[in-house]
Amino acid sequence: MFSFRSRRRSFGAPDIAIDLGTANIIVAERGAGTIFNQPSICCFETGVSTNLVAAGSEARAMIGRVSGPFRIARPLRGGVLSDMAAARELIRFATRRAGGAWRVRRARALVGVPNDATQAERRALTTAVHDAGLGHVQLLPEPLMAAIGAGLDVDAPRGRMVIDCGAGTTEVVVISLGAICLSSTARIGGDTLDEALLEHLVRRHRFQIGRPGAEQLKLELARLGAADEARDRAVTIKGLSLAAGLPETLSIAADELLHVCEKHLQAIVGIVIAALEHTPPELSRDILDDGILLTGGGAMTGLLSRRITEATGLEARIAAAPLDCVAHGLAQAL
Structure with a gap:
């Protein structure tokens, strides 16, 4: 049976908690609460060596706007760790503000993990956390943590x-x-729906938008879908017309896109x-x-x-x- 006390006896009281999600990373520190909550995105400059240029909200603003030696990276794809370097640098960036007494040693960390994660996926995540400069790592199932965080007994x-x-x-x-x-x-998950909307726009309307635009469109559709009378309304999208090769504004019936949802x-x-x-x-x-x-x-x-x-x-x-x-x-x- 899951027990906080038995866990603490096994390796001492943890110092920080990390929720590394596909979309966002949240870090909490014992005694200080949440110290970081930003998108799980990094921007690297590649060359002789790979350097972190930006992470979190700053990197998110760069999506679709970088070229040359710069690349945007997300540590997780489909809930699975896919970029070790991005995970390491993002965790290091997100925990840099933490500063408890544990700074004299490597911090003990609690990290959320999908309940069905394989042993290989668990080892990869543990390695990324260690490489980011943290010490003992305990992985806890995210659905159970979500239930506790939501106030369930x-x-x-x-x-x-x-x-x-x-x-x-x-x-x-x-x-x-x-x-x-x-x-x-x-x-x-949410990324799957973003991809479905992007694909639909290209296939049906020869119109292209970026991932941030797809996320905004998804939220707008959710708002309209929640009010059934709003389904007859149209949504306005700004992007690139593949037919004309020019930036354009496209108006589409909300009901058409709600079928994709x-x-x-x-x-x-x-x-x-x-x-x-x-x-x-x-x-x-x-x-x-x-x-x-x-x-x-x-x-x-x-x-x-x-x-x-x-x-x-x-x-x-x-x-x-x-x-x-x-x-x-x-x-x-x-």
Whole structure:
């Protein structure tokens, strides 16, 4: 059974907690709270040696605007560590402001990890954290941390279903007695929807926008989709017309793009239904009474919670501050 006390006995009280997500990295320090919360993006200058030029929000502003020796890098793709150098430098950049008494030694760190991460993926993440200058590393399952951060009593003998909707992965878990009883993960998330929107615009309208534009479009569609009467409205997009080869403004019916979103949402709903089918009866009774909790950036729009409720008949509610649930859970473990 998961126990904070037994963990502390195993390697002492941790100093910092790191939620390294596909979209954002959040760092909390014991006694100081959150000290860093920015996008998980780096900009490097390549040449004789590779130098970090910018990270976080500053690097995000450079997406689509760099050339020559500069390159934009994201440490994670689909929830999996894909760029060790970017992960190392981003973690080093994000923890540079921390300054507790542990500075006389290498800090002990708690780091969130997808529940289904392979041993190879866990070793790679641990190596990146060590290379960033930190000491002992303990990996904790992100869905369990999200549940704790959302205020659930995970130690209770009661089934709780939590859906952690990240940029790279969506994890569906059932928790009881401080442990994950059932887990299902798909490598789909907010980034997958961004890519679907980008592909649709190119295929149907020969129109191209960048990833930041796709993210803004996704948020606008979520706002319109939440109000059914707004589906008849049009959305205005600025980008590059591939037919004319010129910058243009394109107006598209919101309903057309919401259909792209619906395909993405239905894939997640399918994972939830499959998890419910494999949930033991007693835990199912608890979930029927308590409903389903959604955390992560993908939960913020409200579209997913509505689709889950329509498909399952269960109440699907969004956690307060869903983006920060994993980080809050890790911070409580400090």
